[in-house]
Amino acid sequence: MLDRYEPVIGLEIHAELLTHSKMFCGCRVVDSVEAAPNTAVCPVCLGMPGMLPVINRRAVEFAMRVALALNCEIQNHNIFARKNYFYPDLPKGYQISQYELPIGRHGWLDIALSDGTTKRIGIRRVHMEEDTGKLTHRDEGSLVDYNRSGVPLLEIVTEPDIRSGEEARAYATRIRQTLRYLGVNSGDMEKGVLRIEPNISIRPRGSEAFGTRIELKNLNSFRALADGTDFELDRQAAVLDGGGKVIQETRGWHDTRRETFSQRAKEEAEDYRYFAEPDLPPLFIDPAWIQTMRATLPELPQAKEARYRIDFGLSPVEATALADDRAVAEWFDAAIGAGGKPKSLANWILNDLFRLLNERGLTISDVPLAPAALVELQSLVDRGTINLTTAREVLAEMLESGRDPTTIIEAGGLGQISDEAALIAIVDQVITDNPGPLTNYLGGKESLLGWFVGQVMRATRGQANPALVNEIARRRLEEKRDTAGS
């Protein structure tokens, strides 16, 4: 279809903010899936008569941080508006939101595509609002739980710059990662704290006018986002190819049937009758406040990836993997700070450490492993105090106990044997005990050197310095040849 039609996709992302209390009242922000219904509600978030909102400062600051991370211009003059519509999960009959003057505008986010290129997606607006309650359905009727009502919500809207399911996925993944980096959202799509809704349309190649767009909902994973978007593009192309017209509607994604289905036709644009919220004075964000917030921004994933590639010479795959999670990246940075060598550390983390963590179902934050301890382990290997096999065992032990590698090695007698005299004695013993292989070796089968080394390693339970054993064994075996020849 891509030869005939151009996909035009914009994404709306709703992200709950991880504040302690709600946007406009002191109720605790709870896990709306786990918490017992209506246990985190008060007269304000139930919309009872005479109740008034007061803005949560941290929610504003979280919103500013997100807007800054997405390269937005921060609005100086912020006003909240009432968005009027009726739905049982909306207790006041209006949602307090931002309309004309959102906190962030004109931003962008770069995404990496699988072909190695980078694409810039425009961010039209970032605005603050409050979440609604939650409905569940029973035979007797529908139930309303307002625990989620009034939880601070950020809406992030792109320009219609996205052209495929893959791009949609790459963008959404990057947004989720950024929100997690900023510590403002857990990124848990299953629990609905991050909700992604694409607007999807296609238009004939070369056409300027936008086609009729549909809004896609029920996407609870990135895979659903990519597949749902692609399905929808194909469906719309087929409709147009068949001479039909795409109708403006909301469609849902069926996760098991892997297809979209019509949910609700939009008869006409809803009339939300926005007007400035008279209960809330305007919010002026001055440059000093912006500067303070900018200073709290962590190094963002894109910057970390670039630094790992350019400064440390890591591969794009390594850089991306290390930067994926902020805790891992900061752990890695701390290890570098402790004198670790980047390439080798990356290997240790991405291979050994991740394997050990995965086996245990843990994250880096769960284990008592200090970055400096891994650096120490790395240098013990480099100095030949222990070999790699031992080092892996030591790392597992470090993960469990939090003890430093030197202590573990000393306590367990795991130090590498590099004492030449001791090793010569062991090598000689192995040669003496194995006259057959010796004869074969001397007869020209020099590949048996490795076999002798292996025997020595076994005899030392792997603690012998393999390079040294190799050298000694070769020397002693050759000396036998000289003896035999004389």
Added chain:
Amino acid sequence: MDIISLTLTELREALRRGETTSVAATQAMLDRIVALDNSLLSYLTITEEMALEQATAADQRRAAGEDTPLLGVPIALKDIICLSGAPTTAGSKILEGFNPPYNAFVVDRLLEAGAVILGKTNTDEFAMGSSTENSAYVTTRNPWDIERVPGGSSGGSAAAVAAGLAYGALGTDTGGSVRQPASFCGVVGIRPTYGRVSRWGVVAFASSLDQVGSFGRTAADVAAQLSVIAGHDPRDSTSLNIPVPDYEAALTGDIRGLRIGVPREYFVEGIEPDVEAAVRVAIDDLAALGAEIVEISLPHTQYGLPVYYLIASAEASANLARYDGTRFGPRAKGADMIDTVRQTRALFGPEVKRRIMLGAYALSAGYYDEYYGRALKVRTLIKEDFRRVFESVDVIAAPTSPATAFRVGERIDDPLNMYLADIFTLPLNLSASCGLSVPCGLDRQGLPIGLQLIGDTLQEARILNVAHTYEQARPRDRRLPAVPAGATG
């Protein structure tokens, strides 16, 4: 001592001197309510048990040597102010049976000050009206003539104070709903500067205009209550965080040298001759007391009413969207969820529906700029009128209402004519001014006339002192109006 005839501040003195008790005063009020309120219909709920408990507690505190600003003083609340432990209806069927699990900020302040809450007084539904005829429950009667309305929307509070059924009362003033009934009932009523008193726990009509005020038989009574309820509340983002003066201490009885402006726009179209005459005499009295009278102009006065109706209705259309029968209030039975909400909201009375409709229309796509947006701009001009005038005068004096109390039923089917009763009170609600109404005589039918005194932002003390000084110079007949006992249909 006739305990009924005491003013609030006189009762407070009597309590302080041990000449009477709070229980005696409270019981006297409750007995009088039983005797007279069947004809007056000023209360919707009488919190007798709570009142006597509070009175007993107040007497015990007094006996223990305590004293607080309103210790033991019985007061009434407009039934739009939430009181935990009693229903709050806002005069509407849609809140029938609603029991708020919270007190309004002003109620907490009253209770901390030791006041006794007698009950909840009648109001036009959601404070939308000028006569209490829009109450879904009863129409309160004017104590001076029970064939007439007490004004509104805080008509229950005004009538109760006027008839001696409470020593003081709170009301709300969105477009004149304290001052206009105060004028009609011959009592003093103040509308403080927006933000002076917290709106927390006060059922919202129009958020940018609503403000709680107090009623009393004298300016001092009003001042005593305002001193208690004014002040910052962090739960109301529009509440002003500015210290509250001692309003009673400001009642010096001296207004010499004060510049009082008389706006020519308040003495035109439709003002009753008796009203104009009485107000002019009162202004002469103020001059005699040493004030300097200057003619002023508030050129956008005539636009106040349309601006007010557009803004108040727009805000109300959103504020009243929460009444859907889901979380509180009765629920009608409709064909489906949406129809149930529509049928439930049909419980609103005609005036409320009218304003919701007007507000929704004024905000709707294609009409916002023409109506609501335009009204906001004219509001700027009206604010500017007041700002400019207060550069050269200290207080504005004008009639509170162009007419005295009208007959029950006279204007109910003519919304525009009803709205005109507020034409002199509502402009200041659009601005950052404060105002009060103080009685300034009777018309030829024996009905009270109100003098409106308007002050600049947070100048409540100044206008209270003008009212007080005027009262001292022209003492009123202390007799309460003779309310006939018996039931009113």
Added chain:
Amino acid sequence: MSLSRDEVLKIAGLARLALSEEEVARFSDQLSAVLDYVARLDELDLRGIEPSVHAVARTNVMRDDVVMPSLSPTDALFNAAATSENQFLIQSILEE
């Protein structure tokens, strides 16, 4: 400016108000009269005039992110017309 029956019904829909036929007719007349009256604002030249949303100018009023006690579910649900499973019960909303 006069409001047609359809316009009245449309606004009633926005405001979720069930109106009787009699109310539709009456509101059409009364609202038309009010709109005629407010049309006097058209006389004013409002170019360059800023709108006023608030009576008194306050700015940047915020609270700290501190958790305050919530209501008990009993108090939260006390005033509701119908409840079930500690939730507010309403007529079925068709699953979308």
